[in-house]
Amino acid sequence: MSLLPKLRCVTLDVTGTLMAYRGELGDYYCMAAKASGRPCPDYKRMHEGFKYAYKDMVRKYPCFGFAAKMPNIVWWKACVRDSFVRAGYEYDEETFEKIFKRIYASFGSSAPYTVFPDSKPFLRWLRGKGLKVGVVSNAEYRYRDVILPALGLNQGTEWDFGVFSGLEGVEKPDPRIYEIALERAGNIAPEETLHIGDSFRKDYEPAKSIGMHALLLDRFKTPEAEEWRKSGAVVLPDLNATQEWLSSENSTC
Numbered sequence: 001m002s003l004l005p006k007l008r009c010v011t012l013d014v015t016g017t018l019m020a021y022r023g024e025l026g027d028y029y030c031m032a033a034k035a036s037g038r039p040c041p042d043y044k045r046m047h048e049g050f051k052y053a054y055k056d057m058v059r060k061y062p063c064f065g066f067a068a069k070m071p072n073i074v075w076w077k078a079c080v081r082d083s084f085v086r087a088g089y090e091y092d093e094e095t096f097e098k099i100f101k102r103i104y105a106s107f108g109s110s111a112p113y114t115v116f117p118d119s120k121p122f123l124r125w126l127r128g129k130g131l132k133v134g135v136v137s138n139a140e141y142r143y144r145d146v147i148l149p150a151l152g153l154n155q156g157t158e159w160d161f162g163v164f165s166g167l168e169g170v171e172k173p174d175p176r177i178y179e180i181a182l183e184r185a186g187n188i189a190p191e192e193t194l195h196i197g198d199s200f201r202k203d204y205e206p207a208k209s210i211g212m213h214a215l216l217l218d219r220f221k222t223p224e225a226e227e228w229r230k231s232g233a234v235v236l237p238d239l240n241a242t243q244e245w246l247s248s249e250n251s252t253c
Helices: 025-035 043-060 072-087 093-106 119-128 141-150 176-184 200-209 225-230 239-247
Strands: 009-012 019-021 113-115 132-137 161-164 193-197 213-217
Touching (some): 025 093, 072 093, 141 161, 176 193, 193 200, 200 213, 200 225, 213 239
Parallel strands (some): 009 193, 132 161
């Protein structure tokens, strides 16, 4: 039997599911450095530096500093500074401020992101079926207030409610972020809700653990996808395939 008639709500991850980064992190750090009169940093070192700096900030100040009441811009300034230091680049304060302002402005706009072509039609199809649609993301307030609207993914036309870790103080893979989503949807039961994401650990497992239906997208042909399938997960290539699957008579997850 089709899953679709049983559903009242669908929640979706954002990055990797509805949209992706345009280009590489190094592109934006390089442009910011060059615009400030400094040489372009090495892309690989910059990427590695950011990866470890970000992990360290998430460990020390999770949810973008929510519990510490750290302003968003302060959190990112510490992260970006540490990224450059780990990559082997240290700047005087004036130069760093110029570089950071450009990076912060870039990632607070639509410029570094691209929406997958199937995202908006799929979201509107769900809402056209009378389903509540929510987005659940480990992201800060700019996703809700600036980035998603700038990308044409608007609350009220593409999605009904959002749960963002930087605004809630809880982040994936903590199942509580999905419980918040169910509450925000109007206390819809987990068995009447489907979550769609691209991470087994952050999306699939925690959603299933509270009784939600869940499936995974494998847009980039990740090597782990076969293991996901062996673990019992429904894995689909994109949202077009997801729409077809939900409309079929044999969709269960």
